[in-house]
Amino acid sequence: MTDSHSPQPPVPVFDGHNDTLLKLEMRAQDGRARSFFDEAREDHIDLPRARRGGFAGGLFAMFVPSVRDQAQVRALSNSDPRHFGRVGQAEALDCTLRMMARAFRLERERPDQVRVARSHADILAAMEAGQLAMVLHIEGAEAIDPDFAALDVLYQAGLRSIGPVWSRQNIFSDGVPMAFPSSPDTGAGLTDLGRELVRRCNRLGVMLDLSHITEKGFWDVAGLSERPLIASHSNAHALCPSARNLTDRQLDAIAESRGLVGINFHVAFLRDDGRHNPDTPLETIVRHADHLISRLGEDHVGLGSDFDGCVVPRAIGDVAGLPALLEAFRKAGYGEELIAKIAWRNWLSVIARSGL
Template identity: 85%
Template sequence: MSDSPISQPLVPVFDGHNDTLLKLEMREQDGRARSFIEESKEDHIDLPRARKGGFAGGLFAMFVPSVRSQSEIRALPNSDPRHFGRLSQPEALDYTLRMMSRAFRLEQQAPGAVRICRSSRDIKDAMTAGQLAMVLHIEGAEAIDPDFAALDVLHAAGLRSIGPVWSRRNIFSDGVPMAFPSSPDTGDGLTDLGRDLVRRCNRMGLLIDLSHITEKGFWDVARLSDRPLIASHSNAHAICPSARNLTDRQLDAIAESKGLVGINFHVAFLREDGRHNADTPLETIVRHADHLISRLGEDHVGLGSDFDGCVVPRAIGDVGGLPALLDAFRQAGYGDDLIARIAWRNWLGVIERSGL
């Protein structure tokens, strides 16, 4: 994390994506558990570092990896097909429930400090009270059965956002690979069950996240959904030609729907060369922000860090480094109002427009 002084007042950040619940669960299963309540030098987010960085909350993802042992993950190349192996619905649901239970336990362990939020009003109240606002999100819908019984139960428990697919195929859609350079047009779109999932999410008021879906799947959702289009953690394909990023045509559709794109901090989705290099200047994030604002407008760009799931620029380091990024926006000529929109207001706006 950058140790350069940040003289400006702390700006709250509501972030579109992190994998902290997964990281905590995997650590415990590997016998290397750490506390979320106490400050750590491990991973990216805990409560003390969140307070230092102005991290007021966000969408906390529940993602089920194909490989769930940290030691095995470290031993496999990023492109190894075992990372993208398909999951059975029962095993995905079991692991999702473990992460959801972990979120509830964090709320209980830190009464008055952490709050599971089920509406935009809950988020505003939590931020006003200085509580960490956690919105529960599923990244990749493998936990959902074809009859949608699990979806009903998870929604009743507090789920408020879902990405139909991660970067592997499931019964709902194809996902984009972590390919560079590549178009996002890499496979098929929604299946019939995927279309049913979109309709059900619209009726239930669940956010639909498009960050890992193929370009065909994106357009399938755009045709079906009556809610704002959201890509919680994606960047501009025009700057970094990764399959995980969004083309200008996709950005224009998100703008038309009054949706939102959250800027992903993963260096391989930021850099023109697609390298996994933490020595990536913050000006690279500013370039993506400039491009996204030019296509979407100032009200439709936010942050989607991917903390605890990616390699972030060394100048940010962890959640405590968020002020360094906001200072980079300030140095690039962004005014206080625009910085506040990107940091938190735009996310709250799109959540409200989505009916939550």
């Protein structure tokens, strides 16, 4: 008989975006390597804290930075994305392979605890087995060559999601600057190669993530893709007028495609003043959730934390703090069924609809 006073296990969370593989790789290169399987004082995600927070898995991004220091990134955040500098294909592919290899090594080191998931069925099996489900995602497609040979190889290795562009230009599209206040209509859309990337991803069953693309690029993908539109880590422009957030018209298009928006925890994409202030109340996230649900419906909103790549509200802190956010939803009147949808079910549903 279960003790009614014993703590209940946390609601599982399948999250749309984190930069943990990059953090692990950068620390290793800097001589500050840490084990993913030991609790750390730095960064946002390791396995012990993930277990405490109910973090069951998510899309693990492989991002190739133009600059390595996060303070430099923030200093450039109100600049044109071209100021970040382009990354060459060979460099990007090398860095991407290193992060991908790191994921495979985690799986090989603790196969009972980590699984690199390549399908909807894999994710479900991992969650049922108590394994952390890692879906591999490229944030900015600089690693992909104009002949798409790398795309085919990376897909066979396990890649299942691509953001064609980060907040800088590449051969596929322009990216939006992280400017505030600003419209997302800041530059050009897809190039001819970008259009071909969309077609090839559709054929392979690779999800396309629109979180960093310009508004023109968004509409180019919307007019071309046969799959649900996904913005893995973006918020409502109506509440926070950052170029990185989505207008109501974009949200309506995502709803029409039966896609999904993952709520980004980065405080500068949540606050109406755009400040990098960790003392941002969880009610600010709830307000974005309310707005997204009003435009998309309850079945098309999830979480896209941006852990290990952003300034998180202090009330969450790291992945162990996810239950605090879910409790904020409860206090706002969200029922358990809706909380479960936002926490994990909607992500798994859109992954299935995307053909994975």
